[in-house]
Amino acid sequence: ETGVTQTPRHLVMGMTNKKSLKCEQHLGHNAMYWYKQSAKKPLELMFVYSLEERVENNSVPSRFSPECPNSSHLFLHLHTLQPEDSALYLCASSQALSGANVLTFGAGSRLTVL
Amino acid sequence: AQTVTQSQPEMSVQEAETVTLSCTYDTSESDYYLFWYKQPPSRQMILVIRQEAYKQQNATENRFSVNFQKAAKSFSLKISDSQLGDAAMYFCAYRSDNNDMRFGAGTRLTVKP
Numbered sequence: 358e359t360g361v362t363q364t365p366r367h368l369v370m371g372m373t374n375k376k377s378l379k380c381e382q383h384l385g386h387n388a389m390y391w392y393k394q395s396a397k398k399p400l401e402l403m404f405v406y407s408l409e410e411r412v413e414n415n416s417v418p419s420r421f422s423p424e425c426p427n428s429s430h431l432f433l434h435l436h437t438l439q440p441e442d443s444a445l446y447l448c449a450s451s452q453a454l455s456g457a458n459v460l461t462f463g464a465g466s467r468l469t470v471l
Numbered sequence: 472a473q474t475v476t477q478s479q480p481e482m483s484v485q486e487a488e489t490v491t492l493s494c495t496y497d498t499s500e501s502d503y504y505l506f507w508y509k510q511p512p513s514r515q516m517i518l519v520i521r522q523e524a525y526k527q528q529n530a531t532e533n534r535f536s537v538n539f540q541k542a543a544k545s546f547s548l549k550i551s552d553s554q555l556g557d558a559a560m561y562f563c564a565y566r567s568d569n570n571d572m573r574f575g576a577g578t579r580l581t582v583k584p
Contacts, residue, residue: 397480398576399562399574399577400562402572405570449516455568455570456504456569457504459518461518462516464514465515
């Protein structure tokens, strides 16, 4: 399998549940990203990891907790979410952090919080 | 903060015709990179074209080309000979050398047969 794979594709959870989104890249990239995509809004960068170290956290609420155990895997742990957290969550990777490097995206995980 | 503005929420084009999607950005940097990404209904965002700000020549990829006006901070995407498969959301993106990356809100392109 190649590219960036995200699971699950769809997730419905209650406000008290705990769930996780998984992202896996088979491209040998060193940087991985979580984005939130809401309707009619620009993509919002949530977290950036480079060589498994978090390098950016854009004021994301603590109910979102990222984990990067190795350069190929990225998780987003979810707990006590709010209905406004319902969105498409996109994972991406790039060879490195520098501006010239193109992001390769996964197909996203559609999250619905009831 | 750098912002990216796509002023056309929706556009439509007749199959085989040409369409131009607009994008403007705000930056105080001199070196940066600009991208157009396409997101079809299947949701996977894919790169369409990339432009380095230090290059004066406009990037071209087959039927896709850009009009990069650095002084005006404008980066429009032209799609020639539009095909049904071009229907998607198109996002303009800016990225600086220090990894500050911003996306526009997107333009939904409809292609009419």
